[in-house]
Amino acid sequence: MRVIHHIGELRQHLAAFDSPAFVPTMGNLHEGHLSLIRQAKPLGDVTVASIFVNRLQFLPHEDFDTYPRTLQADCAKLEATGCDVVFAPSEQELYPEPQGFKVHPPAHLADMLEGHFRPGFFTGVSTVVLKLFQIVFGQSRGTGHAVFGLKDYQQLMVIRQMVRQFALPIHIHGGAIERAPDGLALSSRNSYLNAKERTEAVQLSIALHALAAGVLGGVHNLAALEQQATQHLTQRGWQVDYLTVRRRLDLQAPETADLQAGQLVALGAARLGRTRLIDNLEF
Ligand code: PAF
Secondary structure (H helix, E strand, C coil), X not given: CEEECCHHHHHHHHCCCCCEEEEEECCCCCHHHHHHHHHHHHHCCEEEEEECCCHHHCCCCCCXXXXXXXXXXXXXXXXXXXXXXXXXXXXXXXXXXXXXXXXXXXXXXXXXXXXXXXXCHHHHHHHHHHHHHHHHHCCCCCCEEEEEECCCHHHHHHHHHHHHHCCCCEEEEEECCCECCCXXXXXXXXXXXXXXXXXXXXXXXXXXXXXXXXXXXXCCCHHHHHHHHHHHHHHCCCEEEEEEEEXXXXXXXXXXXXXXXXXXXXXXXXXXXXXXXXXEEEC
């Protein structure tokens, strides 16, 4: 496995391949990321992972400075999983000057849910992903493939639409959420949880299951269901940003007909102590 820190060297190396399969990450890798690598491997003729903690997608009060940077351990995991190339640029390499040109996703997609609670988040994500796509796929002759985890459900939707609207020759694939045995969605931020919080953390997933069960059981008053689920977590000490049922298609609130038709997703984001967790459940 090659570990490459510079754009020029990566471009030169990838010029020998037709169709890279790419998994962008911010490092501190866990089984969820590795499953994306395994999914990517058969899609292209070279498997590339990037590791870059992207300042642009963090708000000033968020955990950019403390986000775990574990390059050596990450590379060992990637190599054992069969990744061919790791691109781990410095901040100076990727942003040698302030990034004045940015990708602003449309408000109807990016200002709700995560974007409402983390303003500018999807601008930061879209900008770095477009830049990484240019670097990784810029010289490929065939169609590229990129794999993103379904845990970041709205992010996947934003990236898909960006790729479609900019007519990028890249297929975007969604990778299933990997969960701990108790049902907690794997996340780099789970490492912030203390033992008590770790035991409690699965309640987010349980709340999403309760929302889905309510809808599947015929309850049409979504506001009441969402309030009940929020109250449940709040009483247990969580600070809930949102717990909601949306249409998978556009993440808009479902009409009654949508509730009957299915194709829904329950999404949640909530803080436990100093850790903000997100999760979702398609049903
Ligand atoms: O999902 C992530 O880890 C990040 O948002 C991504 C896609 C690597 C962009 O920094």
